[in-house]
Amino acid sequence: MKKVSCALTIAGTDPTGGAGIQADLKTFEELKSYGMSVITSVVAQNTTGVQELHHIPLSMLSSQLNSVFSDMPVHAVKTGMIADKEMMQAVAQYLQEGHFPYVMDPVMVATSGDALIAENSRLYLRDHLLPLTTLVTPNIHEAVYLTGKKIETTTDMQEAAKLLVDKYGAGAALIKGGHMKGDAVDFLYDGKEMHTFTAKRIETENTHGTGCTYSAAVTAFLSQGMPLLTSVRKAKMFVTAAIRNSFDIGNGNGPTNHWAAREEMLFHERETIQDL
Numbered sequence: 001m002k003k004v005s006c007a008l009t010i011a012g013t014d015p016t017g018g019a020g021i022q023a024d025l026k027t028f029e030e031l032k033s034y035g036m037s038v039i040t041s042v043v044a045q046n047t048t049g050v051q052e053l054h055h056i057p058l059s060m061l062s063s064q065l066n067s068v069f070s071d072m073p074v075h076a077v078k079t080g081m082i083a084d085k086e087m088m089q090a091v092a093q094y095l096q097e098g099h100f101p102y103v104m105d106p107v108m109v110a111t112s113g114d115a116l117i118a119e120n121s122r123l124y125l126r127d128h129l130l131p132l133t134t135l136v137t138p139n140i141h142e143a144v145y146l147t148g149k150k151i152e153t154t155t156d157m158q159e160a161a162k163l164l165v166d167k168y169g170a171g172a173a174l175i176k177g178g179h180m181k182g183d184a185v186d187f188l189y190d191g192k193e194m195h196t197f198t199a200k201r202i203e204t205e206n207t208h209g210t211g212c213t214y215s216a217a218v219t220a221f222l223s224q225g226m227p228l229l230t231s232v233r234k235a236k237m238f239v240t241a242a243i244r245n246s247f248d249i250g251n252g253n254g255p256t257n258h259w260a261a262r263e264e265m266l267f268h269e270r271e272t273i274q275d276l
């Protein structure tokens, strides 16, 4: 019988395919994990911003979760946009019972500045879902919100990662530096060590959905049984290649390129094996 690694995303949608559920499923597919999705909100958005939000009724959210968990193997889960406390509670129930890695992308605001989750639910995410995580992946703005500390330097980023693990109970924290100046440097704190992932900054405005793609890539690798550090290292390579080959389409921040990212990763892996 063929073995398959199954990854689930619980998130909102993007009809233009750059972010949210659509970006997650493209990533799972390119990285050869079987992709599954539970939709929390239907979001009318494009590369310029968010036009309208429709949150899925709570009973329908629970029903989708039940459909997946009652029938399918789940080897890793990621959550993205979860609009309010009640939805977070419903999702938490399933995460508490599961024995799989859980990656939280603590989505709060789109790059366009549009709010994606209720302001009064943000700390609920930290206090109730964060302790269930294997990894949380905030960008700078999300890390500031979750820790209540300002972040201006790479030292501040590392302090924030430590706080999220040591004070707020995340399994590990990956603070992403896409919104800082200079190289794209991310810090991973796993409760013991601080690891640094650096890529040269790519001069492009086409970064719609980078955070979704990055956390989905980590989830895909975790679903395949890879250790956390390897999963983040490979995911960083994937998202960097996806940005380098991003599409200049739409009138705002264009989307990243998942299939070119897969090809670049394969090429890199072949070269590395030949070098051994």
Ligand SMILES: Nc1ncnc2c1ncn2[C@@H]1O[C@H](COP(=O)(O)OP(=O)(O)O)[C@@H](O)[C@H]1O
Pocket (backbone or CB within 6 Å): 138, 139, 140, 176, 177, 178, 179, 184, 185, 186, 199, 200, 201, 202, 203, 204, 207, 209, 210, 211, 212, 214, 236, 239, 240, 243
């Ligand atoms: N212009 C860029 N060049 C290279 N890497 C980038 C660039 N912008 C973002 N990244 C990387 O993309 C990933 C997503 O980061 P970030 O943009 O901070 O998250 P989000 O999309 O959640 O706001 C991180 O690894 C970050 O370092």
Ligand SMILES: Cc1ncc(COP(=O)(O)OP(=O)(O)O)c(N)n1
Pocket (backbone or CB within 6 Å): 011, 012, 013, 014, 019, 020, 021, 043, 045, 080, 081, 107, 109, 110, 111, 112, 116, 207, 208, 209, 210, 211, 212, 213, 253
């Ligand atoms: C439905 C949905 N979820 C998450 C986001 C945010 O995506 P992200 O990868 O953090 O980056 P931007 O799209 O904001 O550039 C979203 N837009 N929609």
